[in-house]
Amino acid sequence: xxxxxxxxxxxxxxxxxxxxxxxxxxxxxxxxxxxxxxxxxxxxxxxxxxxxxxxxxxxxxxxxxxxxxxxxxxxxxxxxxxxxxxxxxxxxxxxxxxxxxxxxxxxxxxxxxxxxxxxxxxxxxxxxxxxxxxxxxxxxxxxxxxxxxxxxxxxxxxxxxxxxxxxxxxxxxxxxxxxxxxxxxxxxxxxxxxxxxxxxxxxxxxxxxxxxxxxxxxxxxxxxxxxxxxxxxxxxxxxxxxxxxxxxxxxxxxxxxxxxxxxxxxxxxxxxxxxxxxxxxxxxxxxxxxxxxxxxxxxxxxxxxxxxxxxxxxxxxxxxxxxxxxxxxxxxxxxxxxxxxxxxxxxxxxxxxxxxxxxxxxxxxxxxxxxxxxxxxxxxxxxxxxxxxxxxxxxxxxxxxxxxxxxxxxxxxxxxxxxxxxxxxxxxxxxxxxxxxxxxxxxxxxxxxxxxxxxxxxxxxxxxxxxxxxxxxxxxxxxxxxxxxxxx
Amino acid sequence: xxxxxxxxxxxxxxxxxxxxxxxxxxxxxxxxxxxxxxxxxxxxxxxxxxxxxxxxxxxxxxxxxxxxxxxxxxxxxxxxxxxxxxxxxxxxxxxxxxxxxxxxxxxxxxxxxxxxxxxxxxxxxxxxxxxxxxxxxxxxxxxxxxxxxxxxxxxxxxxxxxxxxxxxxxxxxxxxxxxxxxxxxxxxxxxxxxxxxxxxxxxxxxxxxxxxxxxxxxxxxxxxxxxxxxxxxxxxxxxxxxxxxxxxxxxxxxxxxxxxxxxxxxxxxxxxxxxxxxxxxxxxxxxxxxxxxxxxxxxxxxxxxxxxxxxxxxxxxxxxxxxxxxxxxxxxxxxxxxxxxxxxxxxxxxxxxxxxxxxxxxxxxxxxxxxxxxxxxxxxxxxxxxxxxxxxxxxxxxxxxxxxxxxxxxxxxxxxxxxxxxxxxxxxxxxxxxxxxxxxxxx
Numbered sequence: 020x021x022x023x024x025x026x027x028x029x030x031x032x033x034x035x036x037x038x039x040x041x042x043x044x045x046x047x048x049x050x051x052x053x054x055x056x057x058x059x060x061x062x063x064x065x066x067x068x069x070x071x072x073x074x075x076x077x078x079x080x081x082x083x084x085x086x087x088x089x090x091x092x093x094x095x096x097x098x099x100x101x102x103x104x105x106x107x108x109x110x111x112x113x114x115x116x117x118x119x120x121x122x123x124x125x126x127x128x129x130x131x132x133x134x135x136x137x138x139x140x141x142x143x144x145x146x147x148x149x150x151x152x153x154x155x156x157x158x159x160x161x162x163x164x165x166x167x168x169x170x171x172x173x174x175x176x177x178x179x180x181x182x183x184x185x186x187x188x189x190x191x192x193x194x195x196x197x198x199x200x201x202x203x204x205x206x207x208x209x210x211x212x213x214x215x216x217x218x219x220x221x222x223x224x225x226x227x228x229x230x231x232x233x234x235x236x237x238x239x240x241x242x243x244x245x246x247x248x249x250x251x252x253x254x255x256x257x258x259x260x261x262x263x264x265x266x267x268x269x270x271x272x273x274x275x276x277x278x279x280x281x282x283x284x285x286x287x288x289x290x291x292x293x294x295x296x297x298x299x300x301x302x303x304x305x306x307x308x309x310x311x312x313x314x315x316x317x318x319x320x321x322x323x324x325x326x327x328x329x330x331x332x333x334x335x336x337x338x339x340x341x342x343x344x345x346x347x348x349x350x351x352x353x354x355x356x357x358x359x360x361x362x363x364x365x366x367x368x369x370x371x372x373x374x375x376x377x378x379x380x381x382x383x384x385x386x387x388x389x390x391x392x393x394x395x396x397x398x399x400x401x402x403x404x405x406x407x408x409x410x411x412x413x414x415x416x417x418x419x420x421x422x423x424x425x426x427x428x429x430x431x432x433x434x435x436x437x438x439x440x441x442x443x444x445x446x447x448x449x450x451x452x453x454x455x456x457x458x459x460x461x462x463x464x465x466x467x468x469x470x471x472x473x474x475x476x477x478x479x480x481x482x483x484x485x486x487x488x489x490x491x492x493x494x495x496x497x498x499x500x501x502x503x504x505x506x507x
Numbered sequence: 508x509x510x511x512x513x514x515x516x517x518x519x520x521x522x523x524x525x526x527x528x529x530x531x532x533x534x535x536x537x538x539x540x541x542x543x544x545x546x547x548x549x550x551x552x553x554x555x556x557x558x559x560x561x562x563x564x565x566x567x568x569x570x571x572x573x574x575x576x577x578x579x580x581x582x583x584x585x586x587x588x589x590x591x592x593x594x595x596x597x598x599x600x601x602x603x604x605x606x607x608x609x610x611x612x613x614x615x616x617x618x619x620x621x622x623x624x625x626x627x628x629x630x631x632x633x634x635x636x637x638x639x640x641x642x643x644x645x646x647x648x649x650x651x652x653x654x655x656x657x658x659x660x661x662x663x664x665x666x667x668x669x670x671x672x673x674x675x676x677x678x679x680x681x682x683x684x685x686x687x688x689x690x691x692x693x694x695x696x697x698x699x700x701x702x703x704x705x706x707x708x709x710x711x712x713x714x715x716x717x718x719x720x721x722x723x724x725x726x727x728x729x730x731x732x733x734x735x736x737x738x739x740x741x742x743x744x745x746x747x748x749x750x751x752x753x754x755x756x757x758x759x760x761x762x763x764x765x766x767x768x769x770x771x772x773x774x775x776x777x778x779x780x781x782x783x784x785x786x787x788x789x790x791x792x793x794x795x796x797x798x799x800x801x802x803x804x805x806x807x808x809x810x811x812x813x814x815x816x817x818x819x820x821x822x823x824x825x826x827x828x829x830x831x832x833x834x835x836x837x838x839x840x841x842x843x844x845x846x847x848x849x850x851x852x853x854x855x856x857x858x859x860x861x862x863x864x865x866x867x868x869x870x871x872x873x874x875x876x877x878x879x880x881x882x883x884x885x886x887x888x889x890x891x892x893x894x895x896x897x898x899x900x901x902x903x904x905x906x907x908x909x910x911x912x913x914x915x916x917x918x919x920x921x922x923x924x925x926x927x928x929x930x931x932x933x934x935x936x937x938x939x940x941x942x943x944x945x946x947x948x949x950x
Contacts, residue, residue, distance in 0.1 A: 044931065280805060293817070299813070301747045301748050302747075302752065305805070365747070368668070370746075
């Protein structure tokens with residue numbers, strides 16, 4: 020070791036580029052990373068492109084889309100009114116499948132709502148700059164999905180007014196001094212989902228403030244100016260504003276990150292704390308979280324791929340963004356696949372005949388079609404994203420994103436229904452079939468989701484304007500285009 | 508370098524002595540066993556014949572099962588085997604955690620970690636030949652270590668159902684194949700990385716990505732099987748779908764603590780990584796170390812909570828034994844030492860570059876992971892409570908010391924960082940490389 024230890028040549032027979040000075044080779048052309056905003060768009064262009072969506076009249080397709088969504092939503096509320104006025108018997112629940120369609124839909128929508136906080140908080144903490152083009156829509160999607168999810172547990176009690184009385188879901192004793200069952204994960208769900216919804220709303224709103232101020236400053240009518248100004252909370256864009264904003268955003272990101280894990284972990288506890296074969300398995304919490312992120316990203320792609328085309332936002336939501344989301348789907352789909360495999364393996368390994376039967380019944384019993392739909396959609400289809408063509412062909416990605424969501428709905432259906440419909444006594448076995456009310460209520464929840472999303476893109480900036488500007492070359496003081504130059 | 512080899516030789520000699528002693532011990536133990544009447548054992552395993560659903564109760568009578576509580580005579584071979592297995596699982600954690608970091612670096616096409624990748628490449632390369640060589644004593648002492656190897660599958664339902672995997676032939680072949688294949692994967696990454704140092708071809712990066720893509724699946728399933736064989740099978744009746752993830756989470760946590768210390772030391776003035784590792788890498792490894800503190804706690808809590816809440820004897824027996832006597836305090840030590848202390852300490856982001864706190868934290872992480880491995884392994888041998896043998900520190904220091912020497916030898920045999928990795932520029936310029944790709948600014 021005669022030479023200095025800092026000299027790479029002293030370490031190896033390999034020839035290091037330069038002894039004393041560090042030589043840095045630029046990335047070869049084929050491995051250069053695509054910029055996050057294409058065509059060297061200026062900051063002004065970004066503002067015009069995004070703010071313009073909610074300033075100009077909506078394109079022609081918007082009204083038919085809104086009317087159809089609204090109609091479907093009305094159908095859902097009609098079904099709910101019918102269910103409440105008639106009784107829970109209008110659903111297809113039976114013995115032994117006394118928990119089926121409603122809880123499947125609840126878990127499905129909560130899962131969809133997962134990607135928003137992941138993109139906002141976790142990717143923010145991990146300094147993943149690509150999140151900036153998609154986080155706003157994903158956060159909005161989270162809120163709408165949580166709203167859709169909330170409908171099912173609230174209305175599955177039948178006499179819904181009881182759900183809101185003390186002693187049922189509200190954590191306070193009723194007239195007889197009876198408290199809700201605090202040892203039940205169903206009550207934990209109330210806390211977890213409401214906390215998640217609240218923090219997600221706060222996070223979404225905090226991120227909106229600078230953009231609302233932009234819309235306020237650009238508003239041409241008094242009504243718009245008033246409302247955007249009201250919610251912009253007097254934002255001036257001063258250093259002090261930005262400093263407080265950045266701190267608040269970071270703190271909310273830190274608070275939200277455990278929520279990403281907690282919400283779906285607690286949803287998984289709804290099943291895993293029991294002793295029902297097929298439900299009681301220790302891998303459920305991370306497996307549910309991975310599945311939720313998987314389906315959440317699926318829905319983000321389902322919404323953003325048409326949006327980027329319809330609003331001509333291809334320079335902001337680029338193919339690189341889509342590819343990266345495909346990779347997240349691939350990663351989380353693989354984790355879900357590992358969990359499916361591990362469940363089956365341990366059912367065999369553990370030696371419990373009931374556990375093994377539950378899994379054999381899933382794959383080869385009366386609901387085999389749902390199990391294999393789940394496997395095809397969740398385990399097989401994401402692996403197409405290993406191929407660049409599959410990741411970068413928009414219609415194909417959109418198709419797979421829908422397949423992913425179909426698969427994740429089936430996953431919840433498989434877990435819930437196949438574990439319940441055949442229990443220990445063959446004499447009490449049954450078969451669940453959804454009623455028309457079940458089906459139309461679920462279809463109607465998509466109407467609610469799409470109505471809210473269409474209103475969101477009508478009135479609020481669907482992409483975080485200030486955050487996208489922050490990842491352009493102009494925002495980098497070391498970049499030739501950066502610094503205090505005239506790019507506005 | 509001569510000095511390093513001298514140390515290596517001494518450790519080899521020490522291990523050889525330990526091996527001879529263990530072999531001798533095993534012969535004595537075998538003679539002891541032959542002299543005993545196996546009536547009690549037979550009765551216990553007969554009771555374990557499954558009435559379906561009763562497996563848990565019956566299994567409480569099987570060796571390695573039940574509440575424990577009574578101290579039994581422990582031979583030298585048994586103590587050596589268990590102490591050795593604990594140390595081995597610790598070292599395997601470091602190697603597999605490093606292999607995981609190499610795989611995800613390629614899989615995520617990461618930039619920031621390019622300048623520290625050689626450290627993890629060299630750590631994971633210890634899998635072959637050294638971890639494979641170090642596996643030999645476990646294979647030699649397998650009957651002393653694993654109670655299920657002495658059971659008749661026909662008399663034990665939980666063994667009979669998985670006899671395809673749990674038989675001596677499969678056990679030996681799979682373990683050798685697993686450790687050997689991990690080593691082959693690790694060496695492929697290292698070899699291609701070194702080849703790229705010479706010619707700078709992108710082809711090596713592409714090959715690594717393809718291997719990482721296939722490797723991550725193989726890694727997940729094979730690590731699960733490996734830790735089932737090596738550690739979980741000590742109580743073969745126990746089953747938990749989370750167990751593989753649990754070992755993985757602890758392994759990556761310990762590895763990140765190790766990598767943190769290594770890059771901090773190696774980036775000091777005059778050291779090989781001085782010019783290529785910056786605050787960014789140091790901070791990011793610290794952040795990952797913190798993140799895995801939480802991830803491990805999440806995983807272990809989920810496993811414990813779901814087993815405790817369901818309270819099925821088929822599962823609870825594993826934790827019941829670990830809550831008996833002083834094992835309860837070991838469990839509390841893991842709860843506070845593996846999670847609360849590091850979590851609270853590293854919550855502040857500035858802490859992650861304060862060496863006077865982080866170095867002790869990393870040492871503490873090593874200790875806690877060793878305690879965690881002990882918590883998994885030792886209650887089978889010492890159900891009455893924690894028992895520290897002189898062999899525990901001796902073998903742990905021996906194995907880690909030997910691997911440290913091997914690591915340092917490997918590290919010095921090649922360039923200390925990937926000289927011509929296509930993402931190297933990103934790592935050393937904090938993503939601030941000018942568009943033209945010229946000389947970079949360092950901060």
